[in-house]
Structures are given as structure tokens and as C-alpha cells.
Amino acid sequence: MSENIIRHDWTKEEIAEIYHKPIMELIFESAVMHREYHDPSEVQVCTLLSVKTGGCSEDCKYCAQSVRYDTDLKVERLMEVEKVLETAKQAKEAGSTRFCMGSAWKNVRDNRDFDHVLEMVKGVSAMGMEVCCTLGMLTEEQARKLKEAGLYAYNHNIDTSREYYDKVITTRSFDERLETIENVQKANISVCSGGIIGLGESEQDRISMLHTLSNLETHPESVPVNALVPIKGTPMESNERVSVWDMVRMIATARLIMPKSMIRLSAGRLEMPTAEQAICFMAGANSIFAGDKLLTTPNPGFADDTQMFELLNLKPRKAYKETNHFDMAFAD
Ligand code: SAM
Ligand code: DTB
Ligand code: SF4
Numbered sequence: 001m002s003e004n005i006i007r008h009d010w011t012k013e014e015i016a017e018i019y020h021k022p023i024m025e026l027i028f029e030s031a032v033m034h035r036e037y038h039d040p041s042e043v044q045v046c047t048l049l050s051v052k053t054g055g056c057s058e059d060c061k062y063c064a065q066s067v068r069y070d071t072d073l074k075v076e077r078l079m080e081v082e083k084v085l086e087t088a089k090q091a092k093e094a095g096s097t098r099f100c101m102g103s104a105w106k107n108v109r110d111n112r113d114f115d116h117v118l119e120m121v122k123g124v125s126a127m128g129m130e131v132c133c134t135l136g137m138l139t140e141e142q143a144r145k146l147k148e149a150g151l152y153a154y155n156h157n158i159d160t161s162r163e164y165y166d167k168v169i170t171t172r173s174f175d176e177r178l179e180t181i182e183n184v185q186k187a188n189i190s191v192c193s194g195g196i197i198g199l200g201e202s203e204q205d206r207i208s209m210l211h212t213l214s215n216l217e218t219h220p221e222s223v224p225v226n227a228l229v230p231i232k233g234t235p236m237e238s239n240e241r242v243s244v245w246d247m248v249r250m251i252a253t254a255r256l257i258m259p260k261s262m263i264r265l266s267a268g269r270l271e272m273p274t275a276e277q278a279i280c281f282m283a284g285a286n287s288i289f290a291g292d293k294l295l296t297t298p299n300p301g302f303a304d305d306t307q308m309f310e311l312l313n314l315k316p317r318k319a320y321k322e323t324n325h326f327d328m329a330f331a332d
Pocket of ligand 2: 155226266294295296
């Protein structure tokens with residue numbers, strides 16, 4: 001293991017210097033760092049399932065599920081527990097080791113729906129998969145209940161920089177997001193937190209977002225880097241498509257400043273040819289969302305990803321490995 005120290009005191013200037021390195025140098029350095037902490041042939045394969053779709057009261061300007069935009073999305077009630085468990089079983093059979101359930105909620109409420117989500121968590125955990133949820137804001141008490149049910153990780157993205165945040169969302173604050181992350185950490189649940197690029201933010205905003213993530217007391221165990229999937233009907237429907245080099249810079253910088261974290265090449269893969277995804281893996285990405293649907297939008301299917309893994313000599317990372325990443329992440 002290297003003598004690199006996991007730092008939580010990065011300055012924006014230092015992060016900017018890394019982010020702006022000549023691209024080949026940046027990829028080389030992040031690839032070296034990646035090899036210090038991870039097996040570069042392993043990629044974590046997570047499956048996403050939207051267990052409660054649409055009808056969300058929030059105004060996140062990128063999102064297909066907000067009631068405020070006319071996005072042609074059919075609003076659905078919370079899925080039946082059995083149906084969710086059936087989907088998780090299929091994902092496991094297809095090689096997925098993490099199952100992430102998402103709901104279009106501003107926050108979790110202590111009602112029957114939450115009781116059903118707890119049953120879903122118990123059921124998926126019993127299958128030996130790492131269970132993750134993304135249900136919006138959470139109190140410490142609710143986080144503890146999820147932990148007791150077997151929750152392994154909780155996804156709550158900061159989405160963008162503190163400075164740009166209110167250009168994207170006005171119905172809940174950046175600090176509320178950080179509070180939820182804190183509540184999750186207090187319950188000893190592993191944190192998955194990252195953001196989106198392509199929202200119209202500047203490079204300085206991207207650096208600022210990475211600054212916030214890398215200066216958390218414990219680095220998130222996983223850091224999803226999403227490219228905006230433009231949704232018709234939302235205020236961001238016409239945003240310009242993110243370039244692969246911007247994804248690479250984000251991934252490589254995240255890898256260099258949060259070396260132990262899993263960096264997830266998240267939304268946006270459908271538009272990326274295998275060669276572009278390969279550069280992202282080279283730059284330190286080691287996790288993907290698999291399965292032909294993200295929450296509401298299409299994603300490459302298992303068959304396509306299997307082919308890509310074969311071509312790139314990658315293999316899915318096992319769940320709960322001996323060198324448990326959860327313990328590693330909490331051992332800074
Ligand atoms: N409602 C919960 C919340 O907002 O925390 C959980 C689900 S929400 C859809 C999860 C995350 O997905 C968002 O925070 C955002 O980072 C990402 N996301 C949503 N729509 C997206 C889009 N169109 N393109 C890229 N990422 C998106
Ligand atoms: C994350 O960072 N990206 C995922 C997951 N966490 C929940 C969601 C991507 C959503 C893409 C748009 C959609 O399918 O609606
Ligand atoms: Fe609701 Fe989450 Fe979409 Fe925001 S991102 S509108 S909170 S579902």
C-alpha cells in the first residue's frame with residue numbers, strides 16, 4: 001500500500017491545479033493512483049430500480065420526476081415488495097452485486113410506504129447483495145431503521161457546487177443535503193454521494209463540488225459522476241451534451257483526491273462508445289450502473305456491458321469482499 005495520506009483538507013486551488021493538468025498527464029497520474037488502492041480489472045456493477053416513480057414535489061431542473069415539468073412520465077405508486085425482490089434476484093443472476101432502490105421523494109416520511117421500503121431492504125440484503133437506497137432527505141432515526149433492516153449504502157448527491165446550487169434547485173438547500181449525509185454517517189451506513197455535470201455549471205463549480213466531497217470528514221465510499229441526461233420538458237432539456245474529456249477530468253480528479261472511494265461512471269453511458277468508457281475506467285472509474293434502465297431513462301443492457309467487460313478484460317467486483325471496502329472507507 002502506498003504512503004499516500006487520505007486528505008480532507010484539499011484547497012480549491014489544489015483541486016483546480018489537478019483538474020487542469022494536461023489531459024494525458026492527468027489520466028496517467030490517476031491510473032497510477034487507482035492501482036495503489038484498487039484492482040484495476042474490477043468494476044462494481046450496481047443495478048438501479050425506481051421503486052416509486054414520478055410525482056415529486058421538488059423542482060430539480062434536471063429531473064424527469066418533478067411534478068413541476070411536463071415530462072410525459074407516468075406517475076406510479078410504490079412498487080410491491082415481491083416485485084422488487086424478483087427484480088433484485090434477476091439483477092443478481094445477471095452479475096450485479098449492488099442493488100439501489102430510488103424513490104421520487106423529497107424526504108422519507110414515517111408511514112406505510114417507508115415500512116414497505118424497510119421490507120425491501122431486508123429482502124435484498126438477505127440475497128447477499130449490497131443494498132443501497134436513494135429516497136431523498138433522511139433523519140438520523142430513519143437512517144438507523146434502514147441500517148437495522150440491512151441497508152449497506154445510501155445515495156444522496158450534492159449534485160453541484162454550493163455556489164451554483166440555487167440555479168438548479170430551490171426547494172431544498174445545499175446544507176440540508178449535507179445534513180442528510182451526516183445522518184447517514186451517524187447510522188454507520190456507507191455514503192454514496194456525487195453529482196451531475198452538464199447543468200450549465202462552470203469548471204470552477206465542478207472544482208467546488210469536488211472540494212465539498214473531498215473535505216467531508218469521511219470521504220464518500222462511492223462517488224457517482226453523472227452526465228446530465230437531458231429530459232424533454234425540463235428547463236435543462238436543451239443543455240449541451242457533456243464531452244467525454246469533461247467526464248474524464250471529473251473522474252480522474254475525484255480518483256486523485258479521494259483515492260479509496262469507488263468512482264462511478266453513472267448516468268450518460270448510453271451515449272458513450274466503448275472507447276470513451278474505457279478512458280473513464282483508465283482514469284479511475286471503477287463502478288457503473290448496469291441494466292437497461294437507470295431510474296426513468298435508458299441505459300446499456302447487461303448484454304452490452306458483458307461484451308464491453310470482455311473486450312476491456314474487466315470483471316464485476318464481488319460483494320462484501322474480504323478487504324471490505326466499507327471498513328476501508330471508515331478507516332481514514
Ligand atoms: N429523490 C431522491 C433525491 O433527489 O435525492 C432520490 C432520487 S434522485 C433522481 C437521485 C439523483 O439522480 C439526483 O440527485 C441526481 O444527481 C441524479 N439524476 C436525476 N436525474 C438526472 C438526470 N436527468 N441526469 C443525470 N443525473 C440525474
Ligand atoms: C446517481 O448518482 N445517479 C442515479 C442514481 N444515483 C440514483 C440516477 C441517474 C438518473 C438518470 C435519469 C433518470 O433515469 O431519470
Ligand atoms: Fe424529486 Fe429527487 Fe427528482 Fe429532485 S431529483 S425532483 S428530489 S426525484
